[in-house]
Amino acid sequence: xxxxxxxxxxxxxxxxxxxxxxxxxxxxxxxxxxxxxxxxxxxxxxxxxxxxxxxxxxxxxxxxxxxxxxxxxxxxxxxxxxxxxxxxxxxxxxxxxxxxxxxxxxxxxxxxxxxxxxxxxxxxxxxxxxxxxxxxxxxxxxxxxxxxxxxxxxxxxxxxxxxxxxxxxxxxxxxxxxxxxxxxxxxxxxxxxxxxxxxxxxxxxxxxxxxxxxxxxxxxxxxxxxxxxxxxxxxxxxxxxxxxxxxxxxxxxxxxxxxxxxxxxxxxxxxxxxxxxxxxxxxxxxxxxxxxxxxxxxxxxxxxxxxxxxxxxxxxxxxxxxxxxxxxxxxxxxxxxxxxxxxxxxxxxxxxxxxxxxxxxxxxxxxxxxxxxxxxxxxxxxxxxxxxxxxxxxxxxxxxxxxxx
Amino acid sequence: xxxxxxxxxxxxxxxxxxxxxxxxxxxxxxxxxxxxxxxxxxxxxxxxxxxxxxxxxxxxxxxxxxxxxxxxxxxxxxxxxxxxxxxxxxxxxxxxxxxxxxxxxxxxxxxxxxxxxxxxxxxxxxxxxxxxxxxxxxxxxxxxxxxxxxxxxxxxxxxxxxxxxxxxxxxxxxxxxxxxxxxxxxxxxxxxxxxxxxxxxxxxxxxxxxxxxxxxxxxxxxxxxxxxxxxxxxxxxxxxxxxxxxxxxxxxxxxxxxxxxxxxxxxxxxxxxxxxxxxxxxxxxxxxxxxxxxxxxxxxxxxxxxxxxxxxxxxxxxxxxxxxxxxxxxxxxxxxxxxxxxxxxxxxxxxxxxxxxxxxxxxxxxxxxxxxxxxxxxxxxxxxxxxxxxxxxxxxxxxxxxxxxxxxxxxxxxxxxxxxxxxxxxxxxxxx
Numbered sequence: 111x112x113x114x115x116x117x118x119x120x121x122x123x124x125x126x127x128x129x130x131x132x133x134x135x136x137x138x139x140x141x142x143x144x145x146x147x148x149x150x151x152x153x154x155x156x157x158x159x160x161x162x163x164x165x166x167x168x169x170x171x172x173x174x175x176x177x178x179x180x181x182x183x184x185x186x187x188x189x190x191x192x193x194x195x196x197x198x199x200x201x202x203x204x205x206x207x208x209x210x211x212x213x214x215x216x217x218x219x220x221x222x223x224x225x226x227x228x229x230x231x232x233x234x235x236x237x238x239x240x241x242x243x244x245x246x247x248x249x250x251x252x253x254x255x256x257x258x259x260x261x262x263x264x265x266x267x268x269x270x271x272x273x274x275x276x277x278x279x280x281x282x283x284x285x286x287x288x289x290x291x292x293x294x295x296x297x298x299x300x301x302x303x304x305x306x307x308x309x310x311x312x313x314x315x316x317x318x319x320x321x322x323x324x325x326x327x328x329x330x331x332x333x334x335x336x337x338x339x340x341x342x343x344x345x346x347x348x349x350x351x352x353x354x355x356x357x358x359x360x361x362x363x364x365x366x367x368x369x370x371x372x373x374x375x376x377x378x379x380x381x382x383x384x385x386x387x388x389x390x391x392x393x394x395x396x397x398x399x400x401x402x403x404x405x406x407x408x409x410x411x412x413x414x415x416x417x418x419x420x421x422x423x424x425x426x427x428x429x430x431x432x433x434x435x436x437x438x439x440x441x442x443x444x445x446x447x448x449x450x451x452x453x454x455x456x457x458x459x460x461x462x463x464x465x466x467x468x469x470x471x472x473x474x475x476x477x478x479x480x481x482x483x484x485x486x487x488x489x490x491x492x493x494x495x496x497x498x499x500x501x502x503x504x505x506x507x508x509x510x511x512x513x514x515x
Numbered sequence: 516x517x518x519x520x521x522x523x524x525x526x527x528x529x530x531x532x533x534x535x536x537x538x539x540x541x542x543x544x545x546x547x548x549x550x551x552x553x554x555x556x557x558x559x560x561x562x563x564x565x566x567x568x569x570x571x572x573x574x575x576x577x578x579x580x581x582x583x584x585x586x587x588x589x590x591x592x593x594x595x596x597x598x599x600x601x602x603x604x605x606x607x608x609x610x611x612x613x614x615x616x617x618x619x620x621x622x623x624x625x626x627x628x629x630x631x632x633x634x635x636x637x638x639x640x641x642x643x644x645x646x647x648x649x650x651x652x653x654x655x656x657x658x659x660x661x662x663x664x665x666x667x668x669x670x671x672x673x674x675x676x677x678x679x680x681x682x683x684x685x686x687x688x689x690x691x692x693x694x695x696x697x698x699x700x701x702x703x704x705x706x707x708x709x710x711x712x713x714x715x716x717x718x719x720x721x722x723x724x725x726x727x728x729x730x731x732x733x734x735x736x737x738x739x740x741x742x743x744x745x746x747x748x749x750x751x752x753x754x755x756x757x758x759x760x761x762x763x764x765x766x767x768x769x770x771x772x773x774x775x776x777x778x779x780x781x782x783x784x785x786x787x788x789x790x791x792x793x794x795x796x797x798x799x800x801x802x803x804x805x806x807x808x809x810x811x812x813x814x815x816x817x818x819x820x821x822x823x824x825x826x827x828x829x830x831x832x833x834x835x836x837x838x839x840x841x842x843x844x845x846x847x848x849x850x851x852x853x854x855x856x857x858x859x860x861x862x863x864x865x866x867x868x869x870x871x872x873x874x875x876x877x878x879x880x881x882x883x884x885x886x887x888x889x890x891x892x893x894x895x896x897x898x899x900x901x902x903x904x905x906x907x908x909x910x911x912x913x914x915x916x917x918x919x920x921x922x923x924x925x926x927x928x929x930x931x932x933x934x935x936x937x938x939x940x941x942x943x944x945x946x947x
Contacts, residue, residue: 139769139770139771139772142769142772142775143771153802156802157801157802159804159805160801160802160805230554230558233561233566234562243929246928247928248921249882249896250882251882251885251886252921255896256914263913454787456790457789457889460889471789471790481797482798485798489786492787493782496785496786497781497785
């Protein structure tokens, strides 16, 4: 104790809160927290003062009141006597419907345009570049309005399709684009339809099991089992079930004979839905085309050459070497494009499609005057969707991330 | 061998024969077409198909464009002039030109003011966009926001001058205190600017003259493409600094600050802009002190800025993450403190990496300013949907108007993205 002196006991000084790196971060965080709380308290006190002045309160009771308005395009039972909550539910389902339809078509369109833009054919690649630039550089809102106008102005009256000798034939005997919307065949489910669907689901599982089994055997023993059996496994059982049970699943085309004024039966896609679907597909397709192009170009040329020097055929080079690497680059931005489609579908209001923004954030808000509650619920819905999608994306990113040492 | 031949052959040519021309199928247009358009039967088919598509589109579009009517007072007059022929009714553009550009309510005799502000925007933006211009021009860039505000909104010049004075005082205080520490300088500057504005808030109304040089124009009179330009430039420039702060906050090691930034960014990115605009139009007023009457343009600017700063923060975070770890460590080992390391080492490199992303966000934001027409503001799209298409004389002229709007946006957005590609090439310092 005599030789080794303890370091001088530093007494805590106030200036250390700002100058000592050990304490400084606590000071800053404390200040930030205080400022945040102060701002929140200020905004909240304003809110309550304003609400008191206007004689309002925050309450969600209006959700159980009758909505009193009609919705044309709907997936579940709804009439004007249903509650605001049910109207919002119809809106949610409509949002999800148009978003998922647009995701599928935008992906197809985007992949085709992206691949063609890289094609060696000069004219085709220039044409695709024009498509991509034209759609990327013009607001989606203008595209929705333009395509909405186009769809509204086109289409004949249903009368053209009616009667013994109609002036217009139905496309493929089941599709009719009229000024009311697109009539198409509806799926009918008789007794035993559930079994057919179950058989089909089971055969999907079996088919993918077969594919992974082929791969495993190949890697383990070097024996190549027939891979094409995948398709028969997928299709044959369902067709057999359909035949054995006496065709419980069927298509029923719109009927042009039953009525003198309108087409009956079948499925009717309303014009707003078609317009929004088309607009979101072609707009987002342009963005996806760019992602696909970037993904394919990101794969090093050496990979293709190495695969070729191993003696692989061009098709297998694409399937086994280029695509798996390109997909790693393409899929994350692709998923965020899906998120963008969902968010852009909120512009449905421009073409009169009854999505969640048009029902809950539009008519319900205007009728009840419950602005804060409606906007809050609206935000909550979109937030949930986007958090779900980004959770999926994180799981995917983890599964394909490069396994590094 | 060759020796014997030399003796036995009667004639040996001493000069080389000039090379003959390549076969005609291997040169010029024929070769180019063979390689680029018809290299296989599939490509040939594709070429023919695209030619057909181009023909169909142009056959419909060109007569409509060239046969168009540019002088008429209503769509009926257009139809009379055309007399059944195909042709656009572009007269709506000439007749409603001012409404499309400036909105319905902006005073006619003041159109020169936003025009002048628009021209000056290029001068102000030039030194920021092009590094080879003299740096003294940045002085004008610093003055420009206040000048543009005065030009467009009019009224007394004292308010913009007061705002400018606050910034100058803050800058001077920052210069004094930053030698001690960045935090002193930063917070000192904010306090000094606040005090200047607070004091000025009492002085300006007292000395403001009744008659002003430029007549005041209320915000609700702004409209047309001018409104899109105002919202776009103001929100992008405001969201850049906020985005940088948010990105640094999200990278921070202090958990509370990090979580505040994460929650903010993820919340804003999770909801569509249109819900935020609903907030601006019907909810935001509830959060301000009772009696205060913020105008709609300002509320919209607040919400769009909040929106875009979250996106810009994510782009810049990408840039910060892409920077090699060694750069941070090198800055630390030089003994730089956090603000110095960020300002001198990290941010210049990170911002350079994020330029393409920032430009993408800026273009996207500029396109999204059209959404304000949903909350019944008369920007370009709102003016078309509202007063122009609703007017009896132009009811039914859709394509001319929509294509004009699309063309305006295309020119601006395509121009910005071409600039960003040029800048990327300029800033590429790695030698490949």
